Amino acid sequence: MDNSSPQVRIWQVVSLVPAGAVVTYGQVARMAGLPQHARMVGSVLRQLPRGTNIPWHRVINSQGRISFPAGSAQYQRQQALLLEEGIEFIGDRVPLRRFQWQGGFEN
DNA sequence: CCCGTGACGCCAC
DNA sequence: AGTGGCGCCACGG
Structure with missing residues (x-):
């Protein structure tokens, strides 16, 4: 269903992740048809691009x-965005059991 | 073209 | 729970 480049497929997969949910790098890779990547x-x-x-x-x-390195500007920026969407952190980590997106249908 | 680096992941200690 | 090694591979020097 998709012959585009790995880069484009990765963009597409990430674009499908709804606010209030998270996915792992490995999960995105698998969903994009690029296991082990x-x-x-x-x-x-x-x-x-910014x-x-x-x-x-x-x-x-x-x-x-x-x-991202703990405490770095990038780390804080990403965490702020997630918190705004309702993602919870236990210490420095997100309990995947509750917030990981299960990809609804395709993939 | 070779080599180090890195928004990773998995497994063995 | 930490650390270290390895597989993978796009990038940049």
Whole structure:
């Protein structure tokens, strides 16, 4: 159903994640048809232009943690966005049991 | 073209 | 719970 480049498929998957939910890098990779390529997801998100409408902040690592140095400006920015959407943190991590998006249908 | 780096993930200690 | 090693691979120097 989709022959586009890995980069485009990653954008599409992340765009589907609803506010109030999160997904992991590895999960995005699998949903984009790129198993074992979690790292590429981070690489692609890193290149996103500023002001993009793609909800990049809803992507966190498999441990439920934000993949930026603790306390960095980027870390704080991402956490603020998640908190605004109702995501809860237990210490420095999001309990995936409750907030991880299960991809509704496609994937 | 080789090599280090890194928004990752998994597994072994 | 931390640390370390490895697989993967796009990028930049």
